[in-house]
Amino acid sequence: MRTSFAPMEGITGYVFRNAHRAVYRGADRYFTPFLAPGASHVLSSREKNDILPENNRDVCLIPQILTNRAEDFLWLCRVLADYGYREVNLNLGCPSGTVTAKKKGAGFLLFRGELDRFLESVFEGIYSEELPVRVSVKTRIGMEDPGEFPDLLTIYNRYPLSELIIHPRIRNDYYEGFPRMEYFRTGLMESAAPVSYNGNLFSAADAKAVAKEWEKVRPGMEQSFMLGRGAVASPWIFEEICHESGKPCSAGDIRDRFIRFHDLLLEGYEEIMSGDRNVLFKMKELWFYLGCHFPGCEKEMKRIKKAQKLSDYRDAAARLMADSRFDADRFFAG
Template sequence: MKTCFAPLEGITGFIFRNTYHEFYGGIDEYYTPFISVNQTRKLKKRELEDLLPENNRVPRLIPQILANNTEDALAYIRMIQEIGYDTVNLNMGCPSGTVVAKGKGSGMLRDLKVLDNFLESLFYGLSTQFFEPVKLSVKTRIGIRDMEEAPMVLSVLAKYPIHEVILHPRLQKDFYKVPVHKEVVSSWQQTLTAPMIYNGDLNSPRDVQDICQSYPDLQGIMLGRGLLWHPSMLNSYVEARNNTTEIPSVCPPEDPKKLKAFHDTLVARMLETMQEPNNVLHRMKELWFYMGCNYPDATKPLKAIKKARNMQEYQLAVRSLFLS
């Protein structure tokens, strides 16, 4: 079963992906945060930089797009193919209000007739306009407001030659909080011919074991926040499995030296590459929102990180955190 690192906008750019892979590894496939397709049909500098093969040192990278217009989507898929990718992932899960309002992300699930037409013309375009074939995978939620929508979403997806379906079994209205509706996994697996990757709330080695044992036919699992809270979570799972020891239900403590080295390398690389130190500050604050759980007694330094106005204040706060 392959392991995938979920796309996390604002966090998992190429510097994070490379550094995570170097320090923790164990991931077969990484996904880019979404590239929002628009009428300009041009990749932004930041998006291009994130995609360039020479910037990426991970085993496999899948670019993700967020789209609501077939022709624009095909234009972006073509640009992404020209950079060297043979697979593109379509985001049908983003729950944010502004994205949904544009009919993108999980907004694609609002009107299933529109979704059906979109997929029909997208797959038609992929089969007729491309010299070299491109595979399309989707990352989807199961509906907007009601569990009764799930079988209808499934029946639309089942019509198309989707390469892989990444299933995040929540409704749009659930955002990221309410428990995942794991009960739909089996019926989706039975109906879809496309292989399935499960995503959602794999936050401990035991969670990983449970999903792998409950659904052995999955093509893969995708992990997101679990690896931000506990970067070595998957390593702990693999280690316990290989040693045939009990799989822990709580993440073992992170190695503090390794976490510090990971952090310091990440910050140094971001400062080297990103022109605006405040962007580094912003990204690191996002990351600490998750990684901070490894320092339960360091309330003061964590607060200082959150409040830091520049990189100097940030570095001071982080130093005291690592000494705590």
């Protein structure tokens, strides 16, 4: 079984990935939040820092690219290959209106002729320049209608993708409701490339249920799971998924490691960001996910949300985490 930490813009940058890797095991691969190359072919300093090898020493990292222009994709492939990356991922799932309006992310799925030509140019470029990178795709099952998926699979199957990561929702689902598993099954049956499943894996039991389904549809095929929100909320989840007997360590251990993870994140953001406000913004965003493990702690959570200074935040977070109400068995609920 293979496991991947999903790309999450604004959350799973290199500070987060390194903190996760320092404390937790089990995630075989991490994906960068999307890099969006423009026609001017420069990376922003945030994007560059996110992929610099010295910022990613201890993780297996796959950079993700969001574009609909083959020349921009190939430019970034060259840059990434020079940094030593051997695989890149194409984002065909981002549901944000500003992205889809530009025919990118999930918005590209509606323009299947253009998508086909894009992939053709990308693979032609990779072969003719002998670029040493493999290309995987992370896709939704459609923009407006899941009936788009069979046509999309036909296109994907024309190219030697290293992997097809399927998030079985259409764009209009955003991240709501339950993933449309019947379309994932279609992907499993029809994809020429190895498949990875992504969507609503919030507990080891969720992964086990998909694994069972997978085994029924494609017995013996290597299984691959990508987790996003569930892994931000329960960063130890990969250890549980990989561990046959379920829990990898005691509840006390889980809490101590959780505190260590939190503190590494805070230190990491303080190191690279100026001013309390930016660091606080990052940390508060995380609590949207982490908060599920602190039932009945609304008052303490409110103190975290209201903190305007890092000293107040530290105090509020330390009090919350020291609280015996930490419950590792609760899950993020979507």
